[in-house]
Amino acid sequence: MTTVHPSWFLALAATLFCIGLYGALARRSAVAVLMGIFLMLDAVILNLVAFGRALEAAGMGGQVLAVLLILVAAAETALGLALVATLWQRYSTTSLDDLNSLKE
C-alpha cells in the first residue's frame, strides 16, 4: 500500500488557505468573503487531520479537533450569513465597497 507523503497535504492546505485569503481580502461581495473564510477554515481542518495522522498514528486528537472545527465553521458561516441578510435588509447592498460608514 502506498501512502501519500504528508507534505502533499500541507501543500494542498496551503494552497486552499491562499485561495481563501484572496477571496476574503479581494472580493467585493460579502458572501464571497464568507466563502473565502470558510475555505481558510477548511485548509486548517485538512492540516489538523494530516498532522494528527502523521504525528500520533494511534491517537484521535487531530480528528477530534477537526470535527470540532467543522462545527465551528458551520456555526460561524451561519452567523455570517445572518449578518449578510441583515445588511441587505438595512442597506440594500452587500457590496463591501459601499459599506464604509466607519470611515473617518
Next chain:
Amino acid sequence: MPTLFDFAWLIPLFPLLAFVAISLFAHPNRTLSEQLAIYLGAVISFVLAFLVLLSAVVVSGELPIEIPLLDRWFSLGLNREPIGISIDPVGAALLLTLALIYLIISIYSKEALRDDARFSRFFALLSLLAAGAFAMLVFDNLLVLLIAWEIMDVCIYLLTGLGHEGREEEGGSNGSLKTFLIAQVGNLCLLLGLALLYAQGSSLAYGEAFGAANMEALRQSTLSGDFPTGGVIAWLFLGAVIARCAQVPLHTWLPEANEAPAGAGALIHATAIASGAFLLMRALPVFDATAASLSIPSLGLSGITLVGTLTAVLTSLAALAQRDIRHAVSLSAASQAGTAIAALGIGAQVAALFHILTTLSSITLLLLAAEWVARGMARGRQEAPSDEPFDAHDMAAMGGLYDRLPAAFWTFFIGGLALSGLPPLLVSGFWSKDALLAQVWASNPTLFWILACSGGLTTFGAMRQVSLVFVGAPRSQAASRAAAHIPTLATLLILLCILVMGLGWIGIPAHFPALEGLPNLLESFLGAQDTARDFLWDSRMLGLAFSTLGLIAAFVFYAWAPLRAGEPDRLEQAMRRMWLGWLYQLMRNRFYADALVGSILARGAVLLAGGLAAIENGLNLLTDGLAFLAQRVCTGGQWLDVHVLSELTHLAGRAGERLSHAGNLFEQHLLGQLSGLAHGGTLALARLGDLFERAVLAPAVDGAGRLVRVAGLGFRPRTGRVQNYLLLACAAVAVLAAVFLFLFLQV
C-alpha cells in the same frame, strides 16, 4: 451496595430538569410550567434531601461520606480531575433547609404570580437557582462550587431584573446590575484562591485540597518569597464569603435582591447566606492552617471575626434607619450572618451552623410575612386610588394593620422574635444566639459585649418594624383599607412558624438547668464540640438583658405613642436632637458603601479608559504628522522637478541654440558645411536632452514624487472598508510570524 448517598446527585438534577423543560418546552403553557417547577423540581428534591439528611443522621459517625462518580470529569493538561459526591453534616443540614425554603417559595409564588406574564420565566429561574444551590452542597469539588456560585449569580441577576421589568425608566435595573457585579467580585476572589490552592496541591476535591498534607505544604510555601500562600488564599476565600454573605463593605446588594418578584427574594437571601457559610466551613482547614496570617495582632482577632463583628454592628445599625420593610429585614439577615461568621472566626463551629440554620428560617418567615403585608397594602391602594406615589413596602405609609391583617401580624411578630432570640426557651433564635454568645464569652469578653449590643440593636430593629407596621392608626388611605386573605400563604407561614419555634430544640447546650438529660442533637450530628462546656449564667443573662433592652426601647420609641401620618421617624428625630443626625444619614444610606465601591472601582475603570484613549489620540496625531511630512516632501520634489531640473535642461537647450547661432555666423562668414554640421549637431543634442528629460528624468522624479505622495497620503488606514482592515491584520500577522520564526525559533 449502593446506598441513598449514591443518588444524592439527583437532588440538583431535578430542579435543573425543571429549568430546562420550562425554558425549552413549557414556556407558553403556564399550568404545565408550574407543575413542572413544583412537582418535578421542588417536591422531589425536597423528599430526596429529607431522605439524605435522615440517612446522614443515621450514619453520623461515618460522615463525611465521599462517593466518587466520574474518574475523569475533565483534564487540565496532564491532570485528570475526578468528581464525586461528598455528604457531610453541614452540607446535609443546609441542603434540607434550602430544599424546604425552595418548596415553600414555589408553592407561594405559584399563587402570587398567577396573573403575571413573567410566570414561566420566574419558575425557570427559580428552579435553576435551586439547582445551583443544591449542586454546590452535594458535590465534592471546589470547581463545582465555583460553577454553582456563577449559576446562582446569573439567576439572582435575572430574577431581580424580572422584578424591575416595566420600571426601567426609573433606573431600577441598576440594582440588579449592582447585585451581579458585587457577586462577581466574590467569584473572582474565589477563582483566584482556587487557582492558588490548585497550584499548591493539584487537586480540587475537598478531601485532598483541604487535607492534612496540603495544609502542611501550605504552611511552608510562599508566593514569590514574600507572601505566605496560605495567607493569601485565606484572605481571598474570606473576600468571596464577604461578597456572598453581604458582609461589610459589600453589604449593599442584599437589600436590592428583594426586588425579585413574589418569594424569590427569600430564596436569594437563603442561598446566598448558605453558600457563604458553606464555603467558610469547608475552607476552615485553610483558615486554621494560616491563622497567623489572618490574625490582626493589634486587636488579637482573626480577620474573619473582625469582618463578622463589624458587619453585625454596622448592618444592624443601618437596619434601624430603613423605610422599606424588606430592606430592614435583609440588613438584619446580614447582621445575623455576620454574628455567625464572627463565631466561626473564634472556632465555634456548632454554634455558628446552628445560628445560620435558625437565621435562614426566621428570615424566610419575615420576608414572606412582609410580602403578605405588601400584598395587603396593594389591595388597599386599589380600593383607595390616589395620585400620590405609592410604595407597597414603605413602612411610613403603614400602621394599624393589626386590625386589618391579624394573621400577618402574628407571623411577622413570631419571626421578629425568632430573629431577636426572645422569649427564652420558645424560639429557635434564642437557643442559637445563646449558644453562640456563650462561646464568645468564653473566648473574648470584649467581643461578647459588642455582639450582645448588636443583638440588642437587632431586637430594636425587629420590634420597630412590628410597631411601625401593625401598631397604632393607619397612616395612609391604603393602610386603612388593607386586606389580604391568602390561605396558601397563611398555611405556609404557620408551618414556618412551627419550624422556627421547634428548630431550637436540636441544639440544647450541655448543662442547661432543668434540661440536663436532653441530648444535643446538632453536636452529635456534626461530630464536633464547641469548647466552652459549662453553663454560665453571666453570658446567658447578659445576652437576654441586651435583647430585652432593645425590646423595651423599641416599645418606648414606637409603640407607646405610635407614629402618626406625616410624622418623621422617632429614631431620626432623637438622633438629630443629640447631634447624631449625620450618623442617621450614614445608617440610612447603609454607610455609603455603594458610593465608596463605585468611586474606587467604577471611576477607576473610567479613568483608565480615558487615559488609554488619550494615548491613542496621541498616536493618531503622530501618524497624521508623518503623513503630512511625506506630502510636503513630494510637493517639494515636484517643485524641484518643475523649477530647477527642467530649467537646467532648458538652459542647456538654449545654450546649445546660442552656440549654433554663433556657429552659423562663423559658418556664414568662414566655415560653411562644417558649421552647418555643428549647428545641426548641437540642435540634435538639445533635442536629445529634452527627450531624455521628458522620457526619463521627469517620469522618474514624478514617479518618486508620486511614490512619496502615495506613501504619505495613501496610507490612511481608516478607510472604513472591512477588507482593508483585514489586509492590515493579515500583514501584521505575517510580520509577527516572520519575526517569531526567524528571531525566536532561529529557523
